[in-house]
Amino acid sequence: MTTSVTREDALSLLKKYNKEPFHLLHAYTVEGVMRWYAKEMGYAEEEEYWALTGLLHDVDFEVYPEEHCKKAPELLAEIDAGEDMIHSVCSHGYGLCCDIEPVHPMEKILFAADELTGLIGAAARMRPSKSVMDMEVSSLKKKFKDKRFAAGCSRDVIRQGAEKLGWELDELFSKTIEAMKSCEAEVARQMEEV
Ligand SMILES: [Fe+2]
Secondary structure: OOOOOHHHHHEEEEEHHOOHHHHHHHHHHHHHHHHHHHOOOOHHHHHHHHHHHHHHHHOOOOHHHHHHOOOHHHHOOOOOHHHHHHHHHHOOOOOEOOOOOOOOHHHHHHHHHHHHHHHHHHHHHHOOOOOOOOOOOOHHHHHOOOOOOOOOOOOOHHHHHHHOOOOOOOHHHHHHHHHHHHHHHHHHHHHHHH
Protein backbone atom coordinates (compact mmCIF):
# COMPACT_ATOMS: atom_id res chain seq x y z
CA MET A 1 0.00 0.00 0.00
CA THR A 2 1.37 3.35 -1.02
CA THR A 3 0.06 6.88 -1.11
CA SER A 4 0.66 9.96 -3.19
CA VAL A 5 -0.50 12.17 -0.31
CA THR A 6 2.31 14.35 1.02
CA ARG A 7 2.81 14.89 4.73
CA GLU A 8 2.29 18.59 4.15
CA ASP A 9 -1.19 17.99 2.68
CA ALA A 10 -2.05 15.47 5.40
CA LEU A 11 -0.98 17.91 8.11
CA SER A 12 -2.95 20.81 6.66
CA LEU A 13 -6.08 18.63 6.47
CA LEU A 14 -5.53 17.47 10.06
CA LYS A 15 -5.15 21.05 11.30
CA LYS A 16 -8.13 22.29 9.31
CA TYR A 17 -10.41 19.96 11.29
CA ASN A 18 -8.50 19.62 14.58
CA LYS A 19 -7.71 22.49 16.93
CA GLU A 20 -7.64 20.70 20.30
CA PRO A 21 -4.03 20.11 21.42
CA PHE A 22 -5.02 16.70 22.80
CA HIS A 23 -6.30 15.60 19.40
CA LEU A 24 -3.14 16.81 17.67
CA LEU A 25 -1.01 15.04 20.28
CA HIS A 26 -2.92 11.82 19.61
CA ALA A 27 -2.56 12.21 15.82
CA TYR A 28 1.22 12.84 16.02
CA THR A 29 1.63 9.93 18.42
CA VAL A 30 -0.26 7.45 16.26
CA GLU A 31 1.67 8.71 13.23
CA GLY A 32 4.99 8.03 14.95
CA VAL A 33 3.83 4.67 16.27
CA MET A 34 2.68 3.56 12.81
CA ARG A 35 5.99 4.71 11.30
CA TRP A 36 7.84 2.48 13.78
CA TYR A 37 5.52 -0.47 13.15
CA ALA A 38 5.89 -0.22 9.36
CA LYS A 39 9.61 -0.85 9.72
CA GLU A 40 9.20 -3.40 12.50
CA MET A 41 6.68 -5.45 10.51
CA GLY A 42 8.76 -5.47 7.31
CA TYR A 43 6.80 -2.81 5.43
CA ALA A 44 9.50 -0.12 5.32
CA GLU A 45 8.60 0.74 1.72
CA GLU A 46 5.04 1.53 2.89
CA GLU A 47 6.23 3.71 5.76
CA GLU A 48 4.57 6.92 4.49
CA TYR A 49 1.25 5.15 3.97
CA TRP A 50 1.30 3.72 7.50
CA ALA A 51 2.41 7.01 9.05
CA LEU A 52 0.01 9.33 7.20
CA THR A 53 -2.93 6.99 7.79
CA GLY A 54 -2.03 7.11 11.47
CA LEU A 55 -1.82 10.90 11.38
CA LEU A 56 -5.27 11.19 9.79
CA HIS A 57 -7.16 8.28 11.35
CA ASP A 58 -9.28 10.50 13.64
CA VAL A 59 -9.49 13.48 11.26
CA ASP A 60 -13.30 13.70 11.52
CA PHE A 61 -13.61 13.13 15.27
CA GLU A 62 -13.30 16.67 16.65
CA VAL A 63 -15.87 18.30 14.38
CA TYR A 64 -18.13 15.29 13.73
CA PRO A 65 -17.95 13.07 16.82
CA GLU A 66 -21.40 11.61 16.10
CA GLU A 67 -20.34 10.70 12.57
CA HIS A 68 -16.86 9.41 13.40
CA CYS A 69 -15.50 7.23 10.55
CA LYS A 70 -18.54 8.16 8.44
CA LYS A 71 -17.49 11.70 7.66
CA ALA A 72 -13.82 10.75 7.17
CA PRO A 73 -14.13 9.66 3.49
CA GLU A 74 -15.48 13.06 2.51
CA LEU A 75 -12.72 14.93 4.38
CA LEU A 76 -9.99 12.63 3.04
CA ALA A 77 -11.25 13.20 -0.50
CA GLU A 78 -10.14 16.83 -0.11
CA ILE A 79 -6.53 15.64 -0.41
CA ASP A 80 -7.28 12.78 -2.85
CA ALA A 81 -6.35 10.26 -0.19
CA GLY A 82 -7.52 7.32 -2.32
CA GLU A 83 -9.68 4.29 -1.58
CA ASP A 84 -6.99 2.33 0.27
CA MET A 85 -6.33 5.06 2.79
CA ILE A 86 -10.03 5.74 3.26
CA HIS A 87 -10.60 2.03 3.96
CA SER A 88 -7.70 1.94 6.41
CA VAL A 89 -8.86 5.04 8.27
CA CYS A 90 -12.45 3.82 8.55
CA SER A 91 -11.48 0.29 9.60
CA HIS A 92 -9.97 1.52 12.87
CA GLY A 93 -13.53 2.10 14.09
CA TYR A 94 -14.66 -1.44 13.27
CA GLY A 95 -17.41 -2.61 15.59
CA LEU A 96 -17.73 0.81 17.22
CA CYS A 97 -18.64 3.29 14.54
CA CYS A 98 -18.50 1.33 11.30
CA ASP A 99 -18.56 -2.20 9.90
CA ILE A 100 -15.41 -1.92 7.76
CA GLU A 101 -13.16 -4.70 8.99
CA PRO A 102 -9.38 -4.26 9.35
CA VAL A 103 -7.81 -6.59 6.77
CA HIS A 104 -4.26 -5.46 5.93
CA PRO A 105 -1.65 -5.90 8.73
CA MET A 106 -1.39 -2.11 8.83
CA GLU A 107 -5.11 -1.84 9.56
CA LYS A 108 -4.90 -4.43 12.33
CA ILE A 109 -1.99 -2.58 13.92
CA LEU A 110 -3.87 0.73 13.73
CA PHE A 111 -6.93 -0.87 15.30
CA ALA A 112 -4.89 -2.37 18.14
CA ALA A 113 -2.44 0.47 18.77
CA ASP A 114 -4.82 3.45 18.55
CA GLU A 115 -6.57 2.72 21.83
CA LEU A 116 -3.40 1.43 23.48
CA THR A 117 -1.41 4.61 22.80
CA GLY A 118 -4.04 6.43 24.87
CA LEU A 119 -3.48 4.09 27.79
CA ILE A 120 0.32 4.25 27.50
CA GLY A 121 0.21 8.04 27.22
CA ALA A 122 -1.94 8.32 30.35
CA ALA A 123 0.36 5.92 32.21
CA ALA A 124 3.43 7.90 31.11
CA ARG A 125 1.96 11.15 32.42
CA MET A 126 1.64 9.51 35.88
CA ARG A 127 5.34 8.67 36.03
CA PRO A 128 7.90 10.92 37.78
CA SER A 129 9.72 11.12 34.44
CA LYS A 130 6.42 12.01 32.63
CA SER A 131 7.88 9.84 29.91
CA VAL A 132 7.49 6.46 28.29
CA MET A 133 11.30 6.08 28.04
CA ASP A 134 11.59 4.28 31.40
CA MET A 135 8.29 2.38 31.22
CA GLU A 136 8.26 -1.39 31.64
CA VAL A 137 5.63 -3.80 30.33
CA SER A 138 4.90 -4.92 33.91
CA SER A 139 3.81 -1.44 34.99
CA LEU A 140 1.63 -1.05 31.89
CA LYS A 141 -0.02 -4.40 32.68
CA LYS A 142 -0.96 -3.09 36.12
CA LYS A 143 -2.55 0.00 34.56
CA PHE A 144 -4.36 -2.19 32.04
CA LYS A 145 -5.85 -4.32 34.82
CA ASP A 146 -6.89 -1.28 36.88
CA LYS A 147 -10.24 -0.56 35.26
CA ARG A 148 -10.56 2.85 36.92
CA PHE A 149 -7.31 4.05 35.39
CA ALA A 150 -7.90 5.86 32.06
CA ALA A 151 -11.34 4.27 31.99
CA GLY A 152 -12.03 5.77 28.56
CA CYS A 153 -9.42 3.49 26.96
CA SER A 154 -11.36 0.37 26.09
CA ARG A 155 -9.59 -2.76 27.32
CA ASP A 156 -11.91 -4.78 25.08
CA VAL A 157 -10.76 -2.99 21.94
CA ILE A 158 -7.11 -3.50 22.95
CA ARG A 159 -7.76 -7.23 23.57
CA GLN A 160 -9.59 -7.56 20.25
CA GLY A 161 -6.69 -5.81 18.51
CA ALA A 162 -4.15 -8.26 19.92
CA GLU A 163 -6.41 -11.12 18.88
CA LYS A 164 -6.68 -9.82 15.30
CA LEU A 165 -2.89 -9.76 15.14
CA GLY A 166 -2.59 -13.20 16.71
CA TRP A 167 -0.43 -11.73 19.47
CA GLU A 168 -0.42 -12.08 23.23
CA LEU A 169 -1.19 -8.82 25.02
CA ASP A 170 2.42 -8.72 26.29
CA GLU A 171 3.74 -8.59 22.75
CA LEU A 172 1.37 -5.79 21.78
CA PHE A 173 2.32 -3.91 24.96
CA SER A 174 6.08 -4.23 24.57
CA LYS A 175 6.06 -3.34 20.87
CA THR A 176 3.78 -0.35 21.33
CA ILE A 177 5.89 0.95 24.24
CA GLU A 178 8.94 0.69 21.95
CA ALA A 179 7.01 2.46 19.19
CA MET A 180 6.10 5.30 21.53
CA LYS A 181 9.70 5.59 22.74
CA SER A 182 10.81 5.97 19.14
CA CYS A 183 8.68 9.06 18.56
CA GLU A 184 8.33 10.69 22.00
CA ALA A 185 10.90 13.44 21.34
CA GLU A 186 9.60 14.19 17.85
CA VAL A 187 6.00 14.36 19.08
CA ALA A 188 7.04 16.74 21.88
CA ARG A 189 8.86 18.92 19.38
CA GLN A 190 5.78 19.16 17.19
CA MET A 191 3.56 19.96 20.17
CA GLU A 192 5.74 22.98 20.97
CA GLU A 193 4.46 24.50 17.73
CA VAL A 194 0.78 23.95 18.62
FE1 LIG B 1 -7.48 7.43 17.53
